[in-house]
Amino acid sequence: MSQNVTAMSKRSLYVTVAILTIIPFIALAIVPSYVRTNPEIGGLPFFYWYQLLWLFLAAALFGLAAILYNKYGGE
Amino acid sequence: MLALSGILVWVILLLIFIFLGFYGRRWKKGDMSKLDEWSLGGRKFSAAIVWFLVGADLYTAYTFIAIPSSVFSIGAIYYFAVPYVAVTFGIAMWAMPKLWKVSKEKGFITASDFVKSNFSSRNLAILIAIVGIVAELPYIGLQIVGMLSVLTVMLSGIANIKLVVDLSLILSFIILAIFTYVSGLRGATLTAIFKDAIILISVALVIIVALVTIGFTKSFTGLPVKYYHILPLQVNAYWSLFLMSALALYLYPHAVTGSLSAKSPKSLRLSQSLLPLYGVGLALLALFGILVYGNHAAITFLKDTFVASSRGTYVVPALIFYSLPAPLTGFAFLGIFIGGLVPASIMAMSQSNLFTRNIVRELYPKMSQSREALTAKVAMIVFLFIAVGFVFVFPLSYSVQLQLLGGIIILQTLPALFLGLVTNKLNKYSLITGLLVGLGLGIYWMEVANHFHTWTTTLLPISSSVGSLFIGFLALSANLIIVLVGSLIALPFRKKQ
Incomplete structure (x- = not known):
């Protein structure tokens, strides 16, 4: 019984960390979604600040995946 | 020329840098006659230190x-x-945590060690070691080009500038070679933290000054559309460039060295996951290439001093020089200067690991541990000065061109290393064939894309609807097809054994 629970939660852990890891790849791979100038921030075109923003989002998502996996997934 | 106060700041900080490089020997002390103590810092760096060390390879x-x-x-x-x-x-x-675990267990120091054990192929391991050593060479060359550009802007206007710049560079490399010899990765790591603190502060200062005095609106004014965003026809070039570069970074020997110095797989994973934050500085530095258009004094200096083809190299030093007061310019210039020295040290160490472990040891398997460490230390010095010699003998642009090729050739080691971490079912002869074909096609397509002239682009035009693609992607695709098809054909024979 308890073994089943562990196996189930292990699987959902793997799915969760996989999704967290893959999101930045998908968002940035859809290049046409950010090939534009507007809206600008302080004169900086969307193309630049949007990808800059993804550096923070990627660190947050990867960081969460690493913390979850380190805590519950073994080494 | 930079005012005396700036030069003074530069020199004082350089002395602190040299002190840290030597002091590194005492930090987390270990037996330096062992190769993994010297070149991996004894595998005991925490998540925060690895974050700085691997990040140092970014700046x-x-x-x-x-x-x-x-x-x-x-x-x-x-x-x-x-x-x-x-x-x-x-x-x-x-x-990388996967590679760390098997490396710790079996005493591996390089990616080639892993390949040799995983596929039981000495030839494949030697081939991958050679590709790694060759790919690092122009990368070190590029560091030297960067250091020369800072010195040139800093000292511009003095008599005998070429002689002074060259002598300063050679002297710096002699000091670097000595402290890398005595301190190994520990010295590189301590200095990496010092350099990155300086660089982060400098980037922030220049951005604030540039935004307050110029602003993006003024900088973009008058620039063509291709500066506002990429053009629709560059979409395929864009994703192939960034995805392949992302795959290539950790195939470089210096990134492997940094990763293996972590104290545990968990601390390594955490440090890697937070490294995108390090890229914020890189993004801001990329924007210097736009901001400089709004700084009239910097643009005038660039246009008056350098020919159009080499002007770009001096963009960042020039923008700093014309944005910050002299002492802060000296501060930032030192950051960029040692920003070339520290990676050069880590890169030469990783080259020497490959050379010692995967080439010399194959020829002299009975080499003792202390002899192995000594060989690596001497090889490190030789590799550093090969790069310096290369930059002095050939035009500066050669380093930049070969660096373009470096990314393409290191990608060809992906099947053996990254797929090797997931499976050992790949056939070693297919891996060798795929690697050689990938290298050959990569070089051939570079020639085609550049019409058999000077290499300036890594993009191969495909068609008017697709646009261009990064050559590394095309060569890796060919390589992967050979590896996968070859391994499938070989699979039945493998089972019979």
């Missing part, structure tokens, strides 16, 4: 010189470095 001349220079002269397509550093750590956080 190199690639970031200060190559990327801003290309944004300046070509446009938004070179902003691909930003999505590249955003995603590369998503690969590293899963691949």
Whole structure:
């Protein structure tokens, strides 16, 4: 019984960390979604600040995946 | 020329840098006659230290010189470095802890050690060691180009500038070689933290000054559309450049060295996952390539002093020089200068590991541990000065061109290393064939894309609807097809054994 629970939660852990890891790849791979100038921030075109923003989002998502996996997934 | 107060700041900080390089020997002390104590710092660095150390490989001349220079002269397509550093750590956080575990267990120091054991192929391991050593060489060359550009702007206007610049550079490399010899990766790591603190502060200062005095609106005014965003026809070039660069970073021997120095797989994973934050500085430096257009004094200096083809190299030093007061310019220039020295040290160490472990040891298997460490230390010095010699003998642009090729050739080791971490079912002869074909096609397509002239692009035009694709992607695709088809054909024979 308890073994089943562990196996189930292990699987959902793997799915969760996989999704967290893959999101930045998908968002940035859809290049046409950010090939534009507007809206600008302080004169900086969307193309630049949007990808800059993804550096923070990627660190947050990867960081969460690493913390979850380190805590519950073994080494 | 930079005012005396700036030069003074530069010299004082350089002395602190040298002190830290030597002091590194005493830090987390270990037996330096063992190779993994010297070149991996004894595998005991915490998540925070590895974060700085691997991040230090990001803030190199690639970031200060190559990327801003290309944004300046070509446009938004070179902003691909930003999505590249955003995603590369998503690969590293899963691949590198796996490599760490097997390396710790079996005493591996290089990626070639792993390949040799995983596929029981000495030839494949030697081949991959050679590719790694060759790919690092122009990368070190690029660091030297960056250091020369800082010295040139700093001392511009003095008599005998070429002689002074060259002597300063050679003297710096002699000091670097000595402290790397005595302190190994410990020295590189301590100095890496020092250099990155200086660089982060400098980037922040220049951005604030540039935004307050110029602003993006003024900088973009008058620039063509290709500076505002990439063009629709560059979409395929863009994703192929950033995804392949993301895959390539951790195939470079210096990134492997940094990863293996972690104290545990968990601390390594955590440090890698947070590294995209390090890329913020890289993104801001890329924007220097645009901001400089709004700084009238910097643009005038660039146009009056350098020919159009080499102007880009001096964009970042020039913008700093004309944005900050002299003492702060000296501070920032020292950051860029040692921003070339520290990676050069880590790169030469990783080359010497490959050379000692995977080439010399294959010839002399009975080599003792202390002899192995000594060989690596001497090889490190030789590799550093091969790079210096290369930059002095050939035109500066050669280093930049070969660096373009470096990314393409290191990608060809992906099947053996990254797929090797997931499976050992790949056939070694297919891996060797795929690697050689990938290298051959990569060089051939570089020639075609550049019409058999000077290499300036890594993009091969495909068709009018697709646009261009990064050659590394095409060569790796060919390589992977050979590896997978070859391994499938060989599979039945493998089972019979």
